[in-house]
Amino acid sequence: MPLGERGGDKTESRYCGVETEFSDDMPHVLAFNLSSAGFDFVIAPLMDPAYRPSLVQKDIFGSAVLPFAGSDLVLSPSQWSSHVVGKISPWIDLDSEDEILRLDSETTLKQEISWASHLSLQACLLPAPKGTTCANYARCVNQILQSLSNVQLWLRIPVVKPDDDSIVANSDTLVDTWEIWNSFRLLCEHHSQLSVALDILNTLPSENSLARWFGEPVRAAIINTDSFLTNARGYPCLSKRHQKLITGFFDHSIQIIISGNSVHPKAKVVANVSHNHSGTDSQRHPLRPYLDYVGYLYQKMDPLPEQERFELGYRDFLQAPLQPLMDNLEAQTYETFEKDAMKYIQYQRAVCKALLDRVPDEEASVKVTVLMVVGAGRGPLVRASLQAAEETGRKIKVYAVEKNPNAVVTLHALVKLEGWEDIVTIVSSDMRCWNAPEEADILVSELLGSFGDNELSPECLDGAERFLKQDGISIPSSYTSFLQPVTASKLYNDVKAHKDLAHFETAYVVKIHNAARLAPSQAVFTFTHPKPDKESNQRYKKLQFVMPNDTGSAMVHGFAGYFDATLYKDVHLGIEPSTATPNMFSWFAIFFPLRSPICVDPGSTLEVNFWRCCGPKKVWYEWCVTSPSSSPIHNSNGRSYWVGL
Amino acid sequence: MPLGERGGDKTESRYCGVETEFSDDMPHVLAFNLSSAGFDFVIAPLMDPAYRPSLVQKDIFGSAVLPFAGSDLVLSPSQWSSHVVGKISPWIDLDSEDEILRLDSETTLKQEISWASHLSLQACLLPAPKGTTCANYARCVNQILQSLSNVQLWLRIPVVKPDDDSIVANSDTLVDTWEIWNSFRLLCEHHSQLSVALDILNTLPSENSLARWFGEPVRAAIINTDSFLTNARGYPCLSKRHQKLITGFFDHSIQIIISGNSVHPKAKVVANVSHNHSGTDSQRHPLRPYLDYVGYLYQKMDPLPEQERFELGYRDFLQAPLQPLMDNLEAQTYETFEKDAMKYIQYQRAVCKALLDRVPDEEASVKVTVLMVVGAGRGPLVRASLQAAEETGRKIKVYAVEKNPNAVVTLHALVKLEGWEDIVTIVSSDMRCWNAPEEADILVSELLGSFGDNELSPECLDGAERFLKQDGISIPSSYTSFLQPVTASKLYNDVKAHKDLAHFETAYVVKIHNAARLAPSQAVFTFTHPKPDKESNQRYKKLQFVMPNDTGSAMVHGFAGYFDATLYKDVHLGIEPSTATPNMFSWFAIFFPLRSPICVDPGSTLEVNFWRCCGPKKVWYEWCVTSPSSSPIHNSNGRSYWVGL
CATH class of the missing domain: 2.70.160.11 (Hnrnp arginine n-methyltransferase1)
Incomplete structure (x- = not known):
């Protein structure tokens, strides 16, 4: 069952897995780890760990059966695909000096992934490269990736990054494991089905070094029970830095997987008592306390702020930038942007300050400031300007210049509705070619793109500044x-x-x-x-x-x-x-x-x-x-x- | 006129150019440098060196005329394209800190190359990047390259590579200019119209460092008169290392260009006397002695050996490797390869040694060696084997196995023509599936590709070795x-x-x-x-x-x-x-x-x-x-x- 509910968060990090031993009784593996212990999925070996292709007596009729963990029929297709991640035999070593081991490894890897694909598993966990070199491993995985349907391959990478001193002392043995991942994925050309499962150890490298991983395709983080500390009551817990990292994983759709043996035996006993389970809970899962702790971390996160909840669906989704100058915006687009209250508050503050600078208190009742909103859209900056005039007690005359004839319709309706006819003149024209009847004191525009000038604010304002007074003010400046x-x-x-x-x-x-x-x-x-x-x-x-x-x-x-x-x-x-x-x-x-x-x-x-x-x-x-x-x-x-x- | 004739060599390195000053009398420039002095082309500035776009008074009617060296009509189209390389204004500096200079440079560069393109010049010489940074220069050239028809752009690069000591001492000022070239061409994505003109200075870097350039698209080498030495008679000459380099240029289709002022005034006088020219040769070109010396270097090269002359047309021409196993070779292909006498001499030597090892002298008259040529083609290895038997006085029985039925036709004719019917058995079969009637003592094959095993010799011989005796010999071994x-x-x-x-x-x-x-x-x-x-x-x-x-x-x-x-x-x-x-x-x-x-x-x-x-x-x-x-x-x-x- 999921770790918990978090407002707006529907990402995969709600699910927690557990790494298991080889068993050919897969129904039991699921019953024990999922139904009774509460994990959401298992990382289970697919093949008997004793299997080595080179030791198999070749049957002359070719009828040898590979020692897989049960047939595809022992679980339903949806059980296989929702609850089992295939764990590739950890003994494989494609970059060994030993050619027989290398060839055995290649054969086994291909057989296991083929089997996982047959079972429609969502993912397989590939063992970490054994040394600092991984070219043959990557070559073999890359061959597999060329024709692999849907199965994700998670390459296991321990999070190790020696600090500078230890590199100098021990340059051969200690490496930044990110480098191994980087080499592997470059060899496989950033293949979209190749991703990372991080092994979290009990010491963590620097913040900056950890932060790199949030830009990489990390799908899972495997926490060994060894990495847990023990709290005063004998329960497993994590260091502050580990907690922060796990929260980061939750926030980046990275699933947690618990691995290893229970090293907190006391927790099990206490758990039985304190949670007051039925007395015959002899099947109590030894890793349950670790799962409970991870669930606790998940649940204690702050709920997502409203803005982030709104933006959740847009995360990492590429959009072509608007071309508001060439194209006319649609009503829906105006609607969205006009809801951004903060933006108009800032504009109003700016207009207030400009009006106060432009007109001293003693002239407030007589001097009329000519303010032009260029790119008025459906009117939000007109409204902000009028509110600023009201707030400061300054008199203004507003020209609202807009090139989109559809928006001009709305502008007219707005002016009529609000009774601004005496103050606001609507101009249906491109500011770059409008012949203004008088010069402006203040030019208000919002033609900014995400990169500032990328929606051509400079070119538009080149046109509009023709009718700005010599000492006039542009907002933005x-x-x-x-x-x-x-x-x-x-x-x-x-x-x-x-x-x-x-x-x-x-x-x-x-x-x-x-x-x-x-x-x-x-x-x-x-x-x-x-x-x-x-x-x-x-x-x-x-x-x-x-x-x-x-x-x-x-x-x-x-x-x-x-x-x-x-x-x-x-x-x-x-x-x-x-x-x-x-x-x-x-x-x-x-x-x-x-x-x-x-x-x-x-x-x-x-x-x-x-x-x-x-x-x-x-x-x-x-x-x-x-x-x-x-x-x-x-x-x-x-x-x-x-x-x- | 060309530097000379060299058997088989039709490359551009026969032509020698000269760098000239700006002149708006282009007909005179050609007459003086080509017709009377003997150079083949000029590197001539296209634009008045005093021109700066930012200093031009913009004429309100836009009728300003750019100060180019004459109109396109002063030379014929073929004179422009065969005899003039455009020299882009050397003052341009696209990576200057000075924005006005940068913008002037960009405008001028675009105007000059546009003019060169209008004139259908074959090439323009771009001045060397001024500093160690060239991103803006490259960006501008890259923009031009996107729509440039036919004109080659030669980027001038002085050949400078500090040795390791001087780099440490002077890391800011001394750079390996290859790095600048490399950055420039990477920025321009190895554009095929962007190449190099090397400036050869009087000191040369190491051999290895110079050798790099022979893999780069170097079109011209510019030798300044300063780089010449003076021989005992007052004539210009070059150091041994320079001579070797120039010969390398000749050999790699790189044209020589002479640049600078005559620094061997004596040569001119002596030349006039010793060559006994007409007394009024006041127009004698001051750089003629340098051209003569380059011509002398060209003419003293050894003629191309026959093999290289044969291979000249194939230089750097990519061919798909043969697939002799899947496809049947054509007669023309057999014809070409059979002419390679050296190959069959080596095979004959190998068969001789194998026969002598296999059959001691005392058994020579009685013991028959079974020799199988697998992949016999039209028979050259059969012939080599029979000649080896004759040479060593050994008796052999030959099977000629060939899968190409067309070649088998020729084999039959050959055996009949040579009267080999009693010794040679022709087998029309793929060696991988032939059921041999007896086992072979010696297996002769030539299934080698340029990369050894790439024409599948290993797989073919896997099949053929079924019928090789336990102690039999494979040639090749x-x-x-x-x-x-x-x-x-x-x-x-x-x-x-x-x-x-x-x-x-x-x-x-x-x-x-x-x-x-x-x-x-x-x-x-x-x-x-x-x-x-x-x-x-x-x-x-x-x-x-x-x-x-x-x-x-x-x-x-x-x-x-x-x-x-x-x-x-x-x-x-x-x-x-x-x-x-x-x-x-x-x-x-x-x-x-x-x-x-x-x-x-x-x-x-x-x-x-x-x-x-x-x-x-x-x-x-x-x-x-x-x-x-x-x-x-x-x-x-x-x-x-x-x-x-």
């Missing part, structure tokens, strides 16, 4: 884009699934969740309004990210992009993680993928170049990495991705 | 494949031109010429005949190549493969470069490409894994790199390239 390198294998694989170049040269709007942020984000392009004389909207920026030393090596699948806008003076609005405006949902991050992920070493510098290029009909970005090695330049001439003017 | 990493941008680009995965996972037979061999070759798979009990024909080998320290970094585009076969005892046959049998042309090398070229650092280890995999219907190779980083596994399950059984 500036905006800056930000980038940071991320490990994001899910996003990378989703891009790769399209099997073309164009998708690798496109930026996506996405709620980035299963990702590791490898370094603090850095500012990229800044636009200031009104804009300095003759400044072009083209930009070029080179960024250098220094990888933290304690992370270990990591894979960069691309760059997460954000923006921060200064609306007016100290009023800002943005999604850059370290300064993000809280409770705002109008913008997810943007993701710029890399065609070939780049591996960065600890302490090394990742150098990235971004360009904003402008043509007569379109604006586009190009990007490339130049250190540690040079990538191709992505999206040359905007061949794959551009924003239309 | 063993064969081994070899591999070495190579820089081979031409081959890489030709593979890439197919724009699919399959061609990157295919091995090619090719006369590898424009390539840099980065480390000595190493043995891969060995097959021994008769074969040890129960040995499989599957193989796995991990190779580690250590890169020489003085090479600098280098790009590995793939692996060159060879074989060496031991026919019998000390008689061998092979194409591995260090032990190759001379004057043999039956086999070119084999080339295994890498999907993504891998850059290797000096002194680092390149680890490569090769597998020979066997299925019921086919045999194939898989390969991957695991150090310095892991590549994908190429050709999983033989999906792209295999040899049919």
Whole structure:
């Protein structure tokens, strides 16, 4: 049964598994571990551990039967697929020096996965590579993956990352096991059916090093009973750092699996008494206390905040950015964005401050400020501006300029409904070609994309600033884009699934969740309004990210992009993680993928170049990495991705 | 006029160019440098060097004329395209910190290349990147390359590679300029219209470091007059190392260009006197003595040996390997291979030694040796065997087994023509299923591909060894494949031109010429005949190549493969470069490409894994790199390239 209920959370991390020994009585294995103990699934060996292909006497009629754990008929198809993960024989060693062992391993691996596939198991657990080299293992798994239907392969990887001192002392024996995983998955080309089951040991490496795994396709975390501590009452519990890690797993759809023997015998006895089970509970599962503890950790998590619950369905789901200039937005889109109260509160605060700066108290009753909302949509910024005027007691005259004729319909209805006819003039025109009858004191716009300028705010405001007074104010007064390198294998694989170049040269709007942020984000392009004389909207920026030393090596699948806008003076609005405006949902991050992920070493510098290029009909970005090695330049001439003017 | 004639050599390196100053009198430039001085082409600036876009007063009617060197009409189209290489303004600096200079550079570069394209020039010479960073330069060139028709862009790169000591002392200022080239071409994705013009300075780096360039797309080498020495008579000449390098350029279709001012004024005077030109030769070209010297170097080269002349047309031309087992060879193919005298001489020597070992002199007249030629083709090995019998005075009985019914026709005719009916029995059968009437003493076969086992000699001989006596001899008695990493941008680009995965996972037979061999070759798979009990024909080998320290970094585009076969005892046959049998042309090398070229650092280890995999219907190779980083596994399950059984 699931570990518990958590508001909004329907991910797989609610289920907990248990690793079992080989048994050919599978119905008993399920009854004992699931029905009576409460685990949700078992990791069970499929093949007698004594089997070695080279020792089998070849029957001349070819009628030898492989020693699998029961026939497919001993469980129902849904029992096999919902409750059993196949555990591949742990003795296999595809990279052994011993050729017979190597060939036996290859044969067995292929037979077992073929059997698991026959049973429609959802996953198989592959034993960890034995040494630091895994090329033959990966070659064999890769061959299997080429024609494997639906079965996921979970490669077991112990979480070990020696700190720098121990590497120097013991360079041959201690390795960062992430490196082994990385080599394996590169050899298998990031295959989407190859993922990771982490073995959690009793010591944990650094936070940064652990964080890498949240960008990798980790499906399960196996906690051996040895890794548990004992609390004052004799029960198993985990260290604070382990608890935090497990909570992280819950939050990233990673299932927990308990493994090993009970090393807390006292817990069993006490449990029987304290829970007051029937006296004949001789079948009480020895690992039940560990499951109970994991369930306790699950249940004590805070419920998901409303914003995150709303965003749950969007996690790591790639969307093409809007093209609000070329396309007209639909009513549903306006509806969604208008609900973002926080955004309009910030705009109102900014307009208030601008009005107060523009009109001293003594002129409040006589001076009328001309305020133009350019890109008025269905009117939320008009409303925010009018509320700011009311709040500050300033008089304003509003022009609401909107190019989408459908939104203009709604604007007219709104003005009539609210009785704003005397204050608000609606203009159905593209701001870039409107001939304004007078100049504006304040220009209010919200043309920002996830990456700031990516919905062409600079080009639109170039047009609108024609009718801004010399000393007029633009809200926003500036905006800056930000980038940071991320490990994001899910996003990378989703891009790769399209099997073309164009998708690798496109930026996506996405709620980035299963990702590791490898370094603090850095500012990229800044636009200031009104804009300095003759400044072009083209930009070029080179960024250098220094990888933290304690992370270990990591894979960069691309760059997460954000923006921060200064609306007016100290009023800002943005999604850059370290300064993000809280409770705002109008913008997810943007993701710029890399065609070939780049591996960065600890302490090394990742150098990235971004360009904003402008043509007569379109604006586009190009990007490339130049250190540690040079990538191709992505999206040359905007061949794959551009924003239309 | 060309530098001279060299038997068989029709490559572009016969032509020599000269770098000129800006002049808007192009007819005079050609007359002075070509007609009167004897150069074949000029490298001429296209644009007035004083031009800067940002300084041009923008004419409101847009009628400003760019200051190009003359209109397109001042030369004929064929003069422009055959005799002029456009020299892009050397002041451009796309990676300057100065934004105005950067934008001016971009505008000028685009205008000049557009003009060159309008003139149908064959090439433009791009100035060397100014610093160690070139991302913006590469981005701009890459944009141009996306829609550039026919014009080649030669990026000027001075040949500088500091030795290890100077790097430590001066890491900021001295760089290996190959690294700059490498970054530039990676950013431009190995574009086939982007190549190199090397600037040859008066000091040269190490041999290994220079050798790298022969695998890169170098089109021209520019020798400044400063790099010349002065001989006893006051004439310009070059150091021995420079001479050797220039000869290498001639041999790799790289054109020489003379640049700079005459620094040998004496040569001019002496030339006038000694050559007894007309007294009024005031127009004598100051660089003529340099051209004469280059011509002298060209003419003193040895003529191409006959074998190389034969192979000239095959240089760097990718061919699919033969599938002689699945397909039947054509008469033309037999014809070509039978002409390879050296191969049959070696076989005859091997058969001689085997016959002498098998039959002592005292039994020579009575003992008949049963010799089977398996894969007899049109009979050359039958002939070699009979000649060996005659040479040694041994009696033999020959079975000629051949599966190609067309070749069997010729075999019958041959036996009749030569009167061999009593000695030779022709068997029209696949050796793998023939029921031999008796067992053989000696099995002779030549089923070798460029990579030894790649034409399935092991599988064929598995079948044939059924009818070899327990103590019988197989000729060949063993064969081994070899591999070495190579820089081979031409081959890489030709593979890439197919724009699919399959061609990157295919091995090619090719006369590898424009390539840099980065480390000595190493043995891969060995097959021994008769074969040890129960040995499989599957193989796995991990190779580690250590890169020489003085090479600098280098790009590995793939692996060159060879074989060496031991026919019998000390008689061998092979194409591995260090032990190759001379004057043999039956086999070119084999080339295994890498999907993504891998850059290797000096002194680092390149680890490569090769597998020979066997299925019921086919045999194939898989390969991957695991150090310095892991590549994908190429050709999983033989999906792209295999040899049919």
